[in-house]
Amino acid sequence: RQCPQWWAMGRQLYENEPLFNEWIHLIDGEMTKINNGEWKLFKELIEKKTEQESRINDLNAAQPTLFAIQVALAALLISWNIYPPSIISHSAGDQAAAFVAARLSLEEAVRVVYHRLRLQNRNTRQGGRMLAVSMSEEEVENKLLKDIEHLVCITIVNSLRSLTISGDEIQQILSISYPNVFKARLRIENAFHYIKWIDLKLKKIYEAANVFLEISPHPVLAKSIRECYELTNQQQSSPLILPTLKRKENEQITLLPTKNYEEYFNDFLLYKFHLSPCWYESKDSSVQRLANRISIHPLLGIRQLNEQTSATWKSLININLLQYSFLKDHKIQDAILFPAVAYLDLATAACQQLLSPKEDDQTTATSNYF
Structure with a gap:
């Protein structure tokens, strides 16, 4: 999903994890081929020294860098013998998920990122905003959108109590009508998202899985994942939701809980310790x-x-x-x-x-x- 990005994301892993470093350069090379060197992913992701220099919230920088971070993270996890039985994509994470699931080659996935951006840039000057709100789909359709359907539409349904709406001046409208509702404006220049869609196969995934790993530079979907899981399983159990990275936190330490520890400690001898007393004294x-x-x-x-x-x-x-x-x-x-x-x-x-x-x-x- 877009908007977990921040200007220094992935830099600690780039400096300390050779495989992560290798994938960033590999994706940068593919990006450079297709855009004829107009824009360097590596320059935006690694070389910018301050937040003021960074253009990470620019649509043209955010989506390619997020794609690179997600693919490099997935490669690192796979090298640790972490293989997911299912992959769910959301919003701007679709291209990375398609590549990791082997539905697209790296070249194809990079082309999708590039051409998706190219088409979105046609609407850059047309304005529009996207806003994440804590309201149900029914509340938005029957109350918030009443009489202003021409201004606002639902673009993303994250869960029963979380969705994203797009349109002009939506934050002002929501602040006046529902001042106590949680809302967060997405850090993008214009509304771009495709209309909402439903995949009935997701229900089977939520029924089968109870551990979810969010591949992102910062967790933004944990609450939505929990709500979807509890709805599908009728609140009979709670899922384990793990982040891969967190904004402004040590990236290696944050990623450490996802490691497969059995790979490193499965050779330890399993024997009963001697329980007889042993007195040693200087x-x-x-x-x-x-x-x-x-x-x-x-x-x-x-x-x-x-x-x-x-x-x-x-x-x-x-x-x-x-x-x-x-x-x-x-x-x-x-x-x-x-x-x-x-x-x-x-x-x-x-x-x-x-x-x-x-x-x-x-x-x-x-x-x-x-």
Whole structure:
């Protein structure tokens, strides 16, 4: 459908996805052949540096660039093993859909785009507007179009509560008659759409499918797809509707949910994980955890578990603290010295710890911890 376009659409994919890049150049080449180099799709789609420079909302730029984006997106999805069982086209998306469905060759599809534009350009100066409105077809025909059929007509029926009307001054008429109705003017220069048509085969498609992927630079049909699906299925279930791109959002991240992840992860071994307990703990962690379960000598401190062959302990002694204040009493000529008997006490305490049963055994530690 036309009007999801914006000036920088597809550029991130062009820069980061080689296949997308390849298709843009391929379509640009076909476009250049048929228009004799009058207009370069690549220049409009990729080279414009600012929104002010862009002519993306010009009818002559919008439809060819949308066609290129849709075809390149479809090629990228197919390379990810995403093949749709059915393809539904809407409005200006008809040519891209016909090519992807293999009903037209790329050359034929590009020719349709070119000649469709050529015929539409004959009416460029005749004016007219197109407006998307949230009204039913019955409301528009019986109320809005009453007495002004010569000015306005229904051109697109998107769903029960969404359609597009074409004509002169339609926005002003609608604003006066129905000020609270949602309306959005399509960003085009003149009304161009063919009259509405109905394909009864669509009902079968909506009955069979429950996942819809909108191939577009910005999602504009999600609400209409949902309404059509729920009508066909009598609201018994809800469809999954995925966008491919969103305006001004990272294109690769937006497209990522559509990927077939099984293609990348189907080789993983499926086995039952071992559920037996496995306790692993560093030596430092073991010392800290078991410190409050081992009786610590006030002067010896905590044993250090390291790679040294000899046993070592670490203790911080501050004689200004109450528990060490007794050391101040051992003085010789006003100099505080560590008592010799304290060294004997330290040696005795160290031997007791070395000869006592190990408390950091895995089983004991685990049972004590829990």
